[in-house]
Amino acid sequence: VSYAPSTVAGKQAAQELAAFSRALYERGWMPGTSGNLSMRLPDQPQKALITASGRDKGELTTQDMVEIDACKGEPSRPGQLRASAETSIHAAVYRTTQAEAVIHVHSPYATVVASRAQLTNTTSLLHIERFELLKGLGLRDPSSTAVAVFPNWPDVPLIAEDVEAYALSATDAPPGLLIADHGITTWGESLAQARNRLECLESVCQLLVLSAAELRISTVP
Ligand SMILES: [Zn+2]
Numbered sequence: 001v002s003y004a005p006s007t008v009a010g011k012q013a014a015q016e017l018a019a020f021s022r023a024l025y026e027r028g029w030m031p032g033t034s035g036n037l038s039m040r041l042p043d044q045p046q047k048a049l050i051t052a053s054g055r056d057k058g059e060l061t062t063q064d065m066v067e068i069d070a071c072k073g074e075p076s077r078p079g080q081l082r083a084s085a086e087t088s089i090h091a092a093v094y095r096t097t098q099a100e101a102v103i104h105v106h107s108p109y110a111t112v113v114a115s116r117a118q119l120t121n122t123t124s125l126l127h128i129e130r131f132e133l134l135k136g137l138g139l140r141d142p143s144s145t146a147v148a149v150f151p152n153w154p155d156v157p158l159i160a161e162d163v164e165a166y167a168l169s170a171t172d173a174p175p176g177l178l179i180a181d182h183g184i185t186t187w188g189e190s191l192a193q194a195r196n197r198l199e200c201l202e203s204v205c206q207l208l209v210l211s212a213a214e215l216r217i218s219t220v221p
Helices: 008-028 085-095 106-114 133-137 155-167 191-211
Strands: 036-041 044-051 063-069 101-105 124-128 144-150 176-179 183-188 217-218
Touching: 008 036, 008 044, 008 063, 008 101, 008 191, 008 217, 036 085, 036 183, 063 085, 085 101, 085 155, 085 183, 106 176, 106 183, 106 191, 124 183, 133 144, 133 191, 144 155, 176 191, 183 191
Parallel strands: 144 176
Antiparallel strands: 036 044, 036 101, 044 063, 101 183, 124 144, 124 217, 176 183
């Protein structure tokens, strides 16, 4: 049932996903089997590859992938491994943004900030200003941004619903989001760009924690 790419593009995508997973695992951002990565297939952009559920992210091979319909999040061929439990969140990002690749990890500083910035049972906005690192997010105005923090519903598709509803209402949202007590998701036009944005947001969260300044939080207007 393991993934056997039928095209050169599929094989390259699977190799890239495995390599990025290993690197993020080694940084301590995908403890245990947590976290998941996906990218649209360059030769069939309506489809994406996503890391399989329950695999050790430091030991992924090109076979530990699942081919899905990018916007539906459903397996696009029968007899595959089980897709990541958080596939519905990736699909919500593909439906509502120009993303070609999505990365979700449990990096420590983003997770701490997501815990502190949450509001009970509703999406909050974490306002961030001035940090030079905001320039790494590709914002129209890099002087400030507001990152959405979603409740960590046990039923993951409910998180995906919140992500989609927010993305459709927010015109200037950054290419990343936080999930309370859980972790961070970023996206971009490639895995490398999604990873760079992840590094920037994780670093900003580290600075917020180290500065010990009070977080600026609001409700979604
Ligand atoms: Zn997660």
